[in-house]
Amino acid sequence: MNPPNTGSRAPFFIVLILLLVITGVQFFFNFRGLSSDAAMDQAQIARNVARGEGLTTHRIRPIQLIADSSKSGLNPLLSDAQLREQEAILAGQGKSLVDAENFSPYKLRDTRYAPLNILVEAAVFKLAGIHNYELWKMTGDSMIYLPDRIVAAVSAIFFILSVLSCYYVLRRMFDTTIAGFTCLTMIFSNLFLQYATSGLPQMLMLFFFTWGVHFLYTALVNDQENRKFLWPIVFSAICFSCVCLTGWIGLWPMAGFLLFVGIRFKPHGLYCLPVLVILLLFLAYPVYINKTTSGSIFGTAFYTICTGLLGSESTAMKALVFGDIPIGAQTAVISIINNIITQGNILYENLGHLPLALVFLLALLHTFKKKPVNQAKWGIFSMWCLATVGMALYTANKTEISIGQIQILFSPFFTAFGTAFVLNLIARHSKEAAPVLRGGVLLLALLVTALPLLLNLPQIVRVGILTAHRGIPAWPPYYPLGISQEVRNQTQAGDFILTDQPAAVSWYADRKTLDIPSLVSHFTTLERVLSFHGGKVGSILVTPSSTMGRDIRAVSGYYGEFAPLVLEGSILGQTRDKNPVYIFNHSGALSKLAERFGQSDSRQFIMGADMILYRDLQQPGPAHQD
Template structure:
């Protein structure tokens, strides 16, 4: 066999090994390593997707008090709870695509997918995770093609390995969040943007590529509203680097406007404002939490004093956790060093400035709308930039490495820097994974879900057979009730009086609230001081589960709320509390009907 044949065989062997490893890791992450969805946004988007599969459109079963208020104000108090369930919070693309997948799987039939006996992981969660993993696999492929075009196959292969071994990418895939779909669309948009810049520098016709880039960036905005900030940055730089100057930027902005016009008109119709309920996410960035605003029937003023300074401070603060936001891809932060290197090809040089300005614009957006949850936040956009920034970082390292003497004298050391980057980035994840797999295999069928706070089997067994389809359960985790129990669920309002107001509306519409569910999401996964702040009037209810656990050996379990005089009205409506234990972490379902009725 000649030298070229040996090289081709080696290349094919390495690619086959990569694809096998990718498939093995994908299978592991939807089987033995999977614990179910762990994101509130992911669960609600999945529940919306199920309604899409049923032909009901973009409808959520999560009732936000703020949505009820907005809808009633927009309709002069004539709006119903069903109207308030029309989605004005989530971007529509992932629910629509998932809805098609669910339809193909027959997931619109809730009964067919209910957990079996001793089954703790909801099987539809695996379908959601599988969809995200497929998007991630496609994103790796597109990234490889793009980096090959910018640099070479060596750097592209290393970038693909960094993506494969990025723990954050796998976590996001299993969360239910749309970030992996966003990664695919963002990478496709960047591919055509680079092609447009390249064609512009070579005297070709860049308009077709610029148009395709605009289409993918518009789809990106339909996957997450915060991505509009990325497109603003792209439009500015496209206007500078793609000829004829200004046209590509205008095309991008027009594409986004055309994409969002239908959701905006729907938001105005349902909520009275273009941003819908999603506009209240501003409270996350500027006031520390959107939860209070979402759970209130009253309009809460937002303090916008010193807005510019506040956003600038939060933007700078993101840099201290940038390594984690980039998924621990060590080459990604080196991108900022690569900004000072004079790359020979103008397209490579220009494209890095496009990436930088898009990232700066996205950082400002994340500062404005908040990053609660750190690298796992629903608003996390840094990870979209990690692969391409990492490719530039690898290129910069290669330039520096080539200037050393010993790589020239020792051929085996010529690519050692790339191997070292992969080892450093992947080691924490890959060294822990075998133990996680072994622990999972030893657990057998008793694989633990993400509890606390989410227990799909308990929500199914305690709520589905208790509440009819037209009845409502109020809860501190309504997204989980909506997804795992397929029942409309009210996010527990801030005040007891607001709960009574919504109860009266629900009774008048013959869709009564028949229970209130409290879970460890309020008192088990957050400090009690925070619980007291968010659930002041309900605090004794939030402590009931732990009181029942502490008195479980007594003849009768004690509930703190029964001693709370402020809750006499509540107990007159929900007099039958049921303590639900799952792995020593309690939930309490306060019902309006006795268990035997």
């Protein structure tokens, strides 16, 4: 490795120009609106924050609704007789069974997400005026919801900042060649570009993670030069704590950071104390709110463990109590082991298809000349090992973008170490041909990453220009125009919507939503909670989210007694023109609901039978307003 060349700025400007151009192409020509449930969910919470309502959510998760209601003193799982007895006792004490100050489904605080990304979006929303829904409602023939672009712009800005930060940090650790090459692979990686406009918190996490590594490296340099290293460790701890506050999955690499600091810096274990203090200070308020709201310091974020154990987070969130979640001890252990192995199998894909990133595992066996660089690799490895365990628990191990998949945070540093290792081997064993081999290896590795994007780039630009006036929505399953216009116009502000697409409806229609449960008795219990606060489920929306990627058996297993409801659209799509079959009306388990939502004029067809809004025409909605 050569020392950094402070005289030439050409590599930096090449990286900067390509970064802006490629990010611009992705944002302006290839963006189809938000396609992540979590991104929409965080966006609707951010809009509530911008309105001054705090971290409240329109999306009502059954397990949180029951837990928060019970914590406030109203346990909906009790019988009517028990509730009347409790009400009489409280009345004697001058209290009420229903206390809207302690709990209200209309002001349910989110305990699922880490708050930092939401707060950043909320600040942007406030400046742009997105908290006023009427100013940003979809009009004309545009198929892309404009606030989607603003959410994506926040991610894109932090992607740009992250790449530039990586350039600075890696140039300091290695040299200009390695820093420039690593940043180019990030710019041309399809996975990085997807995250860059996804609205997910990964780019904000990458920004803080990069600077956390920078200050950790500074501490190692200072220690080698017998200078004070406490403050760099403190700044590094602050950065990694911000990673945790951006996504709770960040607590796992933070544990790896603690482990490395405790072992590397002497006296052993002493420097873990300021790191722990900083982390606890950052987590204090969210933990306090979770505890006072739901009785658990983890809130509903705890149940995301079911993403790795069961393959679906919503399986746990749809349950009423923890005992309803089908997790067995033996199954859990087997799932964790399988998921860790799977993380290894799909490592290349989740690192962004960067070939030299995988060489990092070989670079661990290599001793770099710069001692701080050599030690930094073990710090990154320690964080990655713990993060892999966390991802095995909190992700479904798929290769598409996910809020719990953070391999991408390590990708730039894996690539830099892997590149440095390869270049060192070339310089050591082939001195005469080293320049040609170096250039050939780097060019080949860059082409492997960039070729898929470069081959599709003309088509992306052409389609983007032709559809610029309307845009192409992420359909199926998301249809913002239909949700923001037809669903919103056909529902009342105080009603809750039962849907298989709760995040999208909460974001695009600005309505309160409930996940579709698997049992009618669970629905009855949930609506019972709402009734105590003057609310009810006023409509049901079924979309392709119910059936995409699932056969009939999978749909039946996931939706249980509600399977006829979510399958009705598919059946009507085949029979509607001749002899329509309304299986919702013929389900015994759903007979009571069919009386409310299955009348001949209850159904509102959106995008044909692909999206159906079932309205309750029997009862007026509550008087709550936006």
